[in-house]
Amino acid sequence: MGDHVAIIGAGVIGSAWAARFALHGVDVRVSDPSPSTEKVLADVLGNARWAWSELGLPPVPEGSVTVVDSIESAVQGAFHVQESAPENPEIKIAILETIAQFCPPDTVIASSTSGIKPSDLQGSITNPERLVVGHPFNPVYLLPLVEVCGGAATSAETIATVMDTYRSISMKPLHVRVEIDAFIADRLLEAVWRESLWLVNDGVATTEEIDDAIRYGFGLRWAQMGLFETYRVAGGEGGFGHFIRQFGPTLSWPWTKLMDVPELTEELVERLEQQSDAQSGQHSIRELERVRDRNLAAILRALESHDWAAGATLREQRERLTP
Amino acid sequence: MGDHVAIIGAGVIGSAWAARFALHGVDVRVSDPSPSTEKVLADVLGNARWAWSELGLPPVPEGSVTVVDSIESAVQGAFHVQESAPENPEIKIAILETIAQFCPPDTVIASSTSGIKPSDLQGSITNPERLVVGHPFNPVYLLPLVEVCGGAATSAETIATVMDTYRSISMKPLHVRVEIDAFIADRLLEAVWRESLWLVNDGVATTEEIDDAIRYGFGLRWAQMGLFETYRVAGGEGGFGHFIRQFGPTLSWPWTKLMDVPELTEELVERLEQQSDAQSGQHSIRELERVRDRNLAAILRALESHDWAAGATLREQRERLTP
Numbered sequence: 213m214g215d216h217v218a219i220i221g222a223g224v225i226g227s228a229w230a231a232r233f234a235l236h237g238v239d240v241r242v243s244d245p246s247p248s249t250e251k252v253l254a255d256v257l258g259n260a261r262w263a264w265s266e267l268g269l270p271p272v273p274e275g276s277v278t279v280v281d282s283i284e285s286a287v288q289g290a291f292h293v294q295e296s297a298p299e300n301p302e303i304k305i306a307i308l309e310t311i312a313q314f315c316p317p318d319t320v321i322a323s324s325t326s327g328i329k330p331s332d333l334q335g336s337i338t339n340p341e342r343l344v345v346g347h348p349f350n351p352v353y354l355l356p357l358v359e360v361c362g363g364a365a366t367s368a369e370t371i372a373t374v375m376d377t378y379r380s381i382s383m384k385p386l387h388v389r390v391e392i393d394a395f396i397a398d399r400l401l402e403a404v405w406r407e408s409l410w411l412v413n414d415g416v417a418t419t420e421e422i423d424d425a426i427r428y429g430f431g432l433r434w435a436q437m438g439l440f441e442t443y444r445v446a447g448g449e450g451g452f453g454h455f456i457r458q459f460g461p462t463l464s465w466p467w468t469k470l471m472d473v474p475e476l477t478e479e480l481v482e483r484l485e486q487q488s489d490a491q492s493g494q495h496s497i498r499e500l501e502r503v504r505d506r507n508l509a510a511i512l513r514a515l516e517s518h519d520w521a522a523g524a525t526l527r528e529q530r531e532r533l534t535p
Numbered sequence: 536m537g538d539h540v541a542i543i544g545a546g547v548i549g550s551a552w553a554a555r556f557a558l559h560g561v562d563v564r565v566s567d568p569s570p571s572t573e574k575v576l577a578d579v580l581g582n583a584r585w586a587w588s589e590l591g592l593p594p595v596p597e598g599s600v601t602v603v604d605s606i607e608s609a610v611q612g613a614f615h616v617q618e619s620a621p622e623n624p625e626i627k628i629a630i631l632e633t634i635a636q637f638c639p640p641d642t643v644i645a646s647s648t649s650g651i652k653p654s655d656l657q658g659s660i661t662n663p664e665r666l667v668v669g670h671p672f673n674p675v676y677l678l679p680l681v682e683v684c685g686g687a688a689t690s691a692e693t694i695a696t697v698m699d700t701y702r703s704i705s706m707k708p709l710h711v712r713v714e715i716d717a718f719i720a721d722r723l724l725e726a727v728w729r730e731s732l733w734l735v736n737d738g739v740a741t742t743e744e745i746d747d748a749i750r751y752g753f754g755l756r757w758a759q760m761g762l763f764e765t766y767r768v769a770g771g772e773g774g775f776g777h778f779i780r781q782f783g784p785t786l787s788w789p790w791t792k793l794m795d796v797p798e799l800t801e802e803l804v805e806r807l808e809q810q811s812d813a814q815s816g817q818h819s820i821r822e823l824e825r826v827r828d829r830n831l832a833a834i835l836r837a838l839e840s841h842d843w844a845a846g847a848t849l850r851e852q853r854e855r856l857t858p
Contacts, residue, residue, distance in 0.1 A: 224769065297784070327785065349752040350769050357752030384751040390739040397748040399734065403726035405786050408762055411722065416713040419775075423761025425720040427844040429680030429706040430674040431761065434754030436830040438746025439731055439808075441815050445823045446673050447548065452742075453808035460799040462622070462650065463728050474785040484763075485776035491762050500768045505839055507759040514837035518830055521750040 214291035214319060216241055216275075220283055221313060225324050226296035227253045228352035231260035234275040235353065236381040242279045243286035251277060256296065259501055260353035266509035267354075283307065287315035292377050296324040305333060312337035312451050320374050322346035327394045330363030332495075340365040344374050346385075347395055351501075354508045356384040356525040382410045382529035384522070412484060413474040419484060420491035435511055436521050510526065537614035537642060538636035539564055539598075543606055543634060548647050549619035550576045551675035554583035557598040558676065559704045559856075565602045566609035572602060581823055589832035590677075590849065595856050606630065610638035615700050617669065619647040626699055627656060643697050652684030652719045662690035667697050669708075674824075677831045679694035679707040679848040681858040682718045705852035723789070735807060736797040743814035744805060758834055759844050 216272045222244040230240045230253060240254060259278065280286050287293050293315055297307045304323060313320055317339045323330065326347050334340035344366050347359040354385045356385045358378050361372050371387065378385040394402065417425070433442050440452070447455025474480060492500060515523030516530075542553045545567035553563045553576060565576060580600065603609050610616050616638055619632045621695045627646060634644055640662045646653070649670050657663035667689050670682040681701050685694050694710065701708040705832050709717045717725065740748070763775070770778025797803060815823060838846030839853075 224771070298583075306564070306603070308679070349756075355752055356754060357681055357746070357748065384747065386739070386744060386747050386751070388744075392739055396734060396740050396745060397752050399730050400727050400745075400749065401753060402786060403730040404723050404762060407722050407726040409786070411719060414713070416715055417711070417719050419763035421709060421711075422719060422723075422741055423763050424707065424709050424844075425680065425682070426723065426757050426761040427719050427759055428848065429839075430724060431676055431754070431757030431759070432678060432831055432834055432845060435747050435758035435834055436750055436754070437827055438749040438754065439727060440742035440811055441748050441823070442827070444811050444815055448547070449820050451808060452811035453804055455802055455805050456799065460804075462733070463725060476779065481776055481779055481783075484779050485774060488763055488767050492767055496771050497768060498654075500764070501842070502752035503843055504756070504760055504765070504768055507838060507843055507846075508755055510837035510841060511755055511758055511834050514833035515830060518826070518833060520826055520830055522755060523830075525751065 214289045214316060214361040215239065216290055217309075218243070218286040218293040218315065220244070220293060220307060221296035221298070221324075222246075222249050222253055222279075223296065224252070224256065224350060225348065226351060227256035228260065228350065229294045230277055231257045231322070231353045232275050232381050232383075235260060235264055235272070237275050238381070239275040240277045241286040241290070242245070242277060243281070243283050244279075248381055252463055253277065253279065256353075262502070263351070263354050263505045263509050266506055267529075269530060270534050281309045284314040287311050287319070290315050290319055293319060293321045293376070294324060295321065296396075299325060299327065301328055304328065307338060308333055308337050308343065309373060310468060312339065312343070318342060319346060322374055324348060324438075325459075329391050329393060330361055330366060330524060331391060331454060334363045334365050341367040342369050342370050345388075345395070346374055346378065348383075349397070350469060351505060351508070354505060354512070356465070356522050357386050357397065358383045358385050359397060360385045361388040361391055361395055363391060374486065375393070382525060382532060384525050398456065408475050409476075409480070413480055414486065418448050418491070419487040423491070436515060478495065537612045537639060538562065539613055541609040541613040541616040541634075541638065543567070543605075543616060543630060544607060544619040544621070544647075545569075545572050545576055545602075546619065547575070547579065548671065548675060550579035551619070551673065552617045552619060553600055554580045554676045555704050555706075555802070557600050558583060558587055558595065559598070560595055561598040561704070561836070562614070563598055563600045564609040565600060566604070566606050566699065567602075570726060576600065579668065579676075582674070582828060585825070586677050586828045586832050587676070589829055590836060590852075590854060593857050605783065606633045607637040608640070610634050613638050613642055614644060615697075616644045617647060618644065620650060623653055623654060627657060629661050631656055631666065633762070635662060635666075641665060643693055643700065645697055649672060650658050652714050652716060653684055653689060654714060655686075657686045659687050660683065664690040665693050667710075668718070669697055669701065672720070672722075673707075674828060674831070677828060679705065679845055680720065681706045681708050682711050682720060683708045684714055684718055685712040686714060695774065705848060705855060707847050707848050732799075732803070732807075734796050735810065736803055741814070742810040746814070759838060775818060780793070
């Protein structure tokens with residue numbers, strides 16, 4: 213059993229993993245060849261500490277965060293490795309091979325990939341039974357969800373271990389039992405992306421109007437109930453079968469252009485860019501990060517006393533961390 | 536100018552419209568042929584009053600809510616008519632014709648339809664320039680969004696008037712400038728529905744797992760920022776064009792089955808029903824309504840002090856209602 217977590221790849225996602233582990237008292241070693249690693253890491257750690265205070269969590273002894281100069285140095289003696297390299301199968305496989313070569317043979321290696329199947333990543337690494345996907349959601353230091361998905365060679369023990377590791381840092385691991393590209397959440401997100409791009413492409417709505425349609429309406433529902441339970445309530449006492457028999461047929465009405473993705477012409481890209489600038493360009497990214505994190509922390513705290521969905525996770529986190 | 540609002544069709548949506556108007560001090564007359572109208576209305580009014588107190592809004596003199604025995608009685612002398620009949624074009628057109636026949640010629644007639652184009656509704660009514668879609672989101676007494684969409688014959692004055700009416704009851708009217716089936720939000724929702732039904736159909740995930748993937752993850756983001764602004768932040772200082780050039784191509788990866796809708800076989804309906812029962816069957820619909828409304832009110836209050844999206848709407852509501 214190692215004594216630290218290795219973070220391989222420390223962009224926005226990897227750095228936020230480092231912050232989440234460190235804020236739960238776990239020592240972290242980070243490896244990333246980018247010259248901006250120290251800066252990104254410092255910025256994200258700063259954001260995470262700020263979010264921590266917004267959540268009203270007690271101050272705890274932080275784990276150390278050390279940037280090292282090789283994958284080998286990072287993973288030696290690690291009890292968990294979290295890989296967050298660019299979303300390119302060849303790059304990820306090469307990095308995972310190096311990780312597997314140098315870390316203890318029973319150390320779990322988790323990939324943050326949002327789309328690549330674990331079976332496609334584990335073919336050439338030593339002890340492939342300890343490779344698993346652990347796909348988080350940005351900002352990782354605030355959102356509880358992490359999708360856990362094993363490949364053909366992944367052992368049940370690896371799944372159990374990584375679920376425990378994620379729970380220990382107050383996350384909600386969701387075991388994706390069937391290995392599919394993009395897992396669960398990103399499939400839903402891709403569906404929304406496709407439809408949204410058509411709406412902009414066809415001049416129906418701007419990026420701001422689409423965001424407003426989400427955040428003043430069903431986005432508020434989804435922060436706490438999701439799709440099926442929301443419609444179970446809407447359907448009333450007849451139960452979900454009654455509801456879906458009535459409502460289901462309308463889903464095949466030809467409302468959408470889902471069968472296709474609009475071509476990302478330079479014209480469409482520029483339109484998206486201009487609309488996004490008009491919507492949010494008056495704020496820096498740093499300001500928007502603060503707005504996002506302040507809102508997320510406030511929502512989590514609002515749900516905490518209600519013991520529902522993400523609120524329960526925050527309550528468990530507070531209990532875990534309170535001396 | 537009339538002195539009340541007419542609610543035509545008082546199921547869950549129509550009753551919640553009645554509640555939203557009455558709680559803002561507007562007198563309401565309701566017409567619905569169903570024998571359960573009084574009960575549904577009383578239940579929804581009770582829920583809405585409870586949600587009002589959860590929002591911490593000041594008590595205000597409520598408008599009267601009167602059930603009358605005909606469309607004619609409801610709409611005579613009304614300054615706004617809100618039609619929430621079943622989602623069937625023939626039924627809606629017949630009802631809208633009757634409404635238009637008896638209400639003042641310049642009274643705005645708004646349809647709550649979630650999918651039918653206003654041009655397809657206004658063909659045969661008198662003074663079709665005052666017909667418009669005002670599509671709300673359940674629970675109407677809590678969610679601010681209402682999509683406003685005019686048809687070919689709708690006047691600009693009607694759009695302006697109905698937007699003002701909705702603002703006066705503390706809603707966020709979103710003008711859908713291009714007339715398309717299902718407007719904006721329900722297109723996004725349909726995309727998620729289709730993909731979710733495939734995930735259940737193919738045995739990848741249960742209804743509860745899909746809801747968890749939403750409410751512990753991106754659902755929290757969407758309660759406050761929506762899609763484009765969230766990814767603008769994730770993309771960093773390079774701007775949205777930089778982000779979409781990098782990310783966009785992955786959207787055409789063959790991740791989804793969006794091109795199609797799973798056949799709603801009896802087997803799939805039963806599976807959905809059983810999974811939904813396993814997930815939520817221990818709670819009555821009334822309990823789930825309370826959970827939903829308590830959570831929504833808490834989220835809105837959490838955002839209010841932050842002056843972002845739905846929070847700003849609540850703040851304006853409080854200012855409007857505080858003596």
